Amino acid sequence: MDRVDSVGYWIAREHWGRGIATRALALLLGEVAARPLHARVARTNIGSILVLERNGFRVTHYQHVPADDRFPACEEAVLRLD
Numbered sequence: 001m002d003r004v005d006s007v008g009y010w011i012a013r014e015h016w017g018r019g020i021a022t023r024a025l026a027l028l029l030g031e032v033a034a035r036p037l038h039a040r041v042a043r044t045n046i047g048s049i050l051v052l053e054r055n056g057f058r059v060t061h062y063q064h065v066p067a068d069d070r071f072p073a074c075e076e077a078v079l080r081l082d
């Protein structure tokens with residue numbers, strides 16, 4: 001995304017809160033050697049920010065993202081794993 005290596009994920013609603021995203025990302029990071037890796041998350045998406053931080057990502061900054069045809073405008077956290 002935006003010419004940098006990025007991660008993203010989506011877990012089916014009925015499986016949320018069981019550690020699946022945290023574990024899946026840990027397994028991915030063991031397979032994918034590319035660093036740095038980036039992620040962008042709505043600032044209000046506390047669960048996703050936790051998933052990333054538990055895997056070593058750190059917030060570098062926040063940015064305003066204007067609305068597009070899929071999503072409303074929001075404040076995003078930008079995270080990075082070195």
Ligand SMILES: CC(C)(COP(=O)(O)OP(=O)(O)OC[C@H]1O[C@@H](n2cnc3c(N)ncnc32)[C@H](O)[C@@H]1OP(=O)(O)O)[C@@H](O)C(=O)NCCC(=O)NCCS
Binds near residue numbers: 021
């Ligand atoms: C975000 C998402 C991937 C998390 O998946 P998951 O498998 O439920 O994540 P995990 O269980 O590994 O970890 C989530 C943690 O955040 C916590 N959490 C979730 N929402 C929270 C909130 N609003 N406030 C505080 N903690 C929250 C959970 O309790 C869990 O912590 P715990 O292990 O201490 O209980 C999932 O909700 C999802 O697919 N959402 C829709 C798509 C999305 O938002 N993708 C990410 C876009 S960047």
